[in-house]
Amino acid sequence: MGTFTIEGGHKLKGTLTPQGAKNEALQILAAVLLTADEVELYNVPEIRDILRMIELLQGFGVKVEHKAKGNWVFKADEIDLDYFHTEEFRTKGAAIRGSIMIIGPLLARFGIGYIPSPGGDKIGRRRLDTHFIGFESLGAEFIYNKDTGFYKVEGKNLRGSYMLLEEASVTGTANILMAAVMAKGTTTIYNAACEPYLQQLCKMINSMGGKIAGVGSNLLVIEGVNELAGCTHTILPDMIEIGSFISLAALTQSEITIEKCRVDQLGIIPKVFKKLGVQFIIKDDDIIIPENKHYEIDSFIDGSMMTISDATWPGLSPDLLSVILVMCTQAKGNVLIHQKMFESRLFFVDNLIDMGAQIILCDPHRATVMGLDRRIPLKATTMSSPDIRAGVSLLIAAMSAEGKSTIHNIEQIDRGYQDIETRLNAIGARITRS
Numbered sequence: 001m002g003t004f005t006i007e008g009g010h011k012l013k014g015t016l017t018p019q020g021a022k023n024e025a026l027q028i029l030a031a032v033l034l035t036a037d038e039v040e041l042y043n044v045p046e047i048r049d050i051l052r053m054i055e056l057l058q059g060f061g062v063k064v065e066h067k068a069k070g071n072w073v074f075k076a077d078e079i080d081l082d083y084f085h086t087e088e089f090r091t092k093g094a095a096i097r098g099s100i101m102i103i104g105p106l107l108a109r110f111g112i113g114y115i116p117s118p119g120g121d122k123i124g125r126r127r128l129d130t131h132f133i134g135f136e137s138l139g140a141e142f143i144y145n146k147d148t149g150f151y152k153v154e155g156k157n158l159r160g161s162y163m164l165l166e167e168a169s170v171t172g173t174a175n176i177l178m179a180a181v182m183a184k185g186t187t188t189i190y191n192a193a194c195e196p197y198l199q200q201l202c203k204m205i206n207s208m209g210g211k212i213a214g215v216g217s218n219l220l221v222i223e224g225v226n227e228l229a230g231c232t233h234t235i236l237p238d239m240i241e242i243g244s245f246i247s248l249a250a251l252t253q254s255e256i257t258i259e260k261c262r263v264d265q266l267g268i269i270p271k272v273f274k275k276l277g278v279q280f281i282i283k284d285d286d287i288i289i290p291e292n293k294h295y296e297i298d299s300f301i302d303g304s305m306m307t308i309s310d311a312t313w314p315g316l317s318p319d320l321l322s323v324i325l326v327m328c329t330q331a332k333g334n335v336l337i338h339q340k341m342f343e344s345r346l347f348f349v350d351n352l353i354d355m356g357a358q359i360i361l362c363d364p365h366r367a368t369v370m371g372l373d374r375r376i377p378l379k380a381t382t383m384s385s386p387d388i389r390a391g392v393s394l395l396i397a398a399m400s401a402e403g404k405s406t407i408h409n410i411e412q413i414d415r416g417y418q419d420i421e422t423r424l425n426a427i428g429a430r431i432t433r434s
Contacts, residue, residue, distance in 0.1 A: 012254035014427030024197035026098035037230030104178035130172030160185030297333035309338035331371035388416035
């Protein structure tokens with residue numbers, strides 16, 4: 001396992017450019033399987049999970065060209081479906097949760113899809129029911145083999161259907177619409193997810209000749225087409241990394257400019273940070289954060305304690321709650337962090353308590369943070385990264401703490417953040433990888 005050693009207590013100053021959005025990139029990479037023509041992608045984040053997904057595509061015979069950093073070309077004109085039955089596929093398919101999204105496009109184009117139980121963060125139960133119920137609604141047959149742990153769907157003649165999703169799952173919606181885009185007739189998906197990343201997928205498919213209406217809403221109407229052509233597509237900046245950098249700047253009293261943010265796609269994220277007292281300026285597409293010597297958490301109108309919780313878009317992404325929680329440890333005031341979606345994501349707060357943070361873990365979903373208002377700085381410690389978002393949150397905490405901290409299992413951070421120590425060291429951080 002890799003390790004970060006962090007010398008904390010240093011203020012940063014400079015400009016950071018967010019990487020391409022991981023969650024969008026995983027969907028877009030799966031979508032290259034929908035066509036035999038070339039698909040050229042820009043702003044692809046070259047992080048561990050994305051590179052694993054690209055390796056998975058190559059295993060199926062997808063031709064891949066890496067033209068420049070973030071610029072990749074894919075051509076899926078000679079797909080080898082026998083790859084499903086290899087040990088290599090079992091290993092690589094189980095390594096990342098994003099692998100589940102290859103089923104939709106392969107089902108649409110070839111009438112079949114397999115996937116081993118996918119991996120990813122260990123943050124509690126993450127149901128796949130939405131995906132497979134949606135495929136069944138299109139006429140596919142679903143089979144789960146308990147002995148091998150493989151999920152299988154078959155359906156040579158998919159037909160459009162009306163469906164009401166039990167949950168507005170982003171990956172579930174993406175997978176179903178990729179299957180439906182070449183089904184016969186009309187598919188209507190109600191309670192569809194509508195995150196910017198999903199909107200990007202819909203826009204990409206429409207540019208390939210797909211017919212998806214209602215993009216940006218919770219009601220998608222998909223008219224099936226016979227085939228799709230190639231396209232070029234640029235991935236959005238990663239809103240989770242942007243939020244991470246805002247939290248970092250506030251906690252470490254740093255002057256940071258985050259450039260090329262696509263502010264129009266950030267939803268309520270800027271408003272949430274303003275509720276937490278963080279001062280920043282939005283200029284064109286840049287977020288300029290001055291030194292926040294103090295930031296005070298608002299209360300509700302009736303004077304009760306502020307609650308920050310995740311919700312389906314246009315609500316706050318659950319991926320931001322970990323970095324927000326860390327930032328609030330040095331705010332003035334108290335806040336309840338309510339992580340509704342995943343029951344294990346707040347367990348990393350034990351590390352923050354060891355660092356001197358005043359946090360009460362109420363239950364697996366809720367934590368109350370009593371801000372220290374910088375009266376008592378966090379203390380350096382040794383810890384281990386349990387998942388992507390907790391890992392970068394611990395990194396942010398360590399950068400604000402006095403002394404040297406150590407974070408083990410940084411491969412988790414690498415799954416979601418590209419060259420993170422290089423970029424932060426360039427503006428004044430002191431992070432060493434070993």
